[in-house]
Amino acid sequence: MTQSLSQTPARSRSHFDPFAFLSRYGTLIALLLLILFNLLFTRNFTTLQTLNVNLTQVCTIVIVAVGMTLVIGTGGIDLSVGSIMAISGALAPMIFLGTIMPVSNxxxxxxxxxxxxxxxxxxxxLFNGWLVAYFRIQPIVATLVLFIAGRGIAQVLTNGNLQVFRLPEFQWIGLGRPFGIPAQVIIMAVIVLLAAWMLRRTVFGRSILATGGNERAAELAGVPVNGVKLAVYAISGFCAGIAGLIVIAINSASDANLVGMGMELDAIAAVAVGGTLLTGGKATIVGTLIGALTIQLVRYxxxxxxxxxxxxxxxxxxIIIVAVWLQQQGRVR
Incomplete structure (x- = not known):
């Protein structure tokens, strides 16, 4: 009897839970299977042109999704990223084309x-974070303000006109190839690495997860919850601003009606598929990267x-529905 009881915990610990396994590794397995399928059945998949097309389309999604991951990690959401991209993409050409003031250098x-x-x-x-942190407005409502008004601001800035340009000094951010690597891929890699390190290795990263896991408990533990919320929404805006510049650089034009359109949905999808809990308290930057790559490769x-x-x-x-369902099953079990 004693031997049997002592062996019970060992059997429990060795029990394989397929839902927990798929919740953790399902997206990576799906990505590897997609790559294998394309290697076997899709023509020209291994060409440099195909790689460039997929990387160009996924880079801006990943950059925006990194900021979205941090926001969702606190239990929030940011619907304004597409409109912020439009504002960033509208403002930059107005400056370097001399619309605001003459260009001397x-x-x-x-x-x-x-x-x-x-x-x-x-x-x-930061404005979004201010509404969420200090006015206690629900994140989906607070960011809906700029989701609606932001694109209107971009259209007012440009009078609804298309801004066309050919300016290598600016367009390197989207078309440059330092060391043969697309510039936006380097920018994406830097942002992903910095965010992953920050989330896993710093007090701020742990504060993000504590805020999303249990805000009240985090406050009692001394976490500056309001400051954390301000910071993650500011970072999300920063990432959206960079993504907006990359998009207009690639297109050689800025259209306030189209830049960033639907980006908030793509970013949220990448975060959800990558394994970050939409309820907060758990976040993975690497998972977001894998999620974005998986969604892009499915479409391709x-x-x-x-x-x-x-x-x-x-x-x-x-795919999003399945990913969220697997997350829920993994948590329950």
């Missing part, structure tokens, strides 16, 4: 345009094999 003008655009985007994110795979884009959107929605 192109290098100074481009630098000022980038700094100003990202700074304004960060301040808009379907399009490359003759499936209409509308069907690809349906499949993406189904």
């Amino acid at each position: 192109i290098a100074v003008s481009v630098t000022a345009a980038m700094v100003a655009a990202v700074l304004v985007a960060t301040l808009l994110g 795979t379907l399009l490359a094999n003759g499936v209409p884009d509308a069907a690809a959107l349906v499949v993406k929605a189904a």
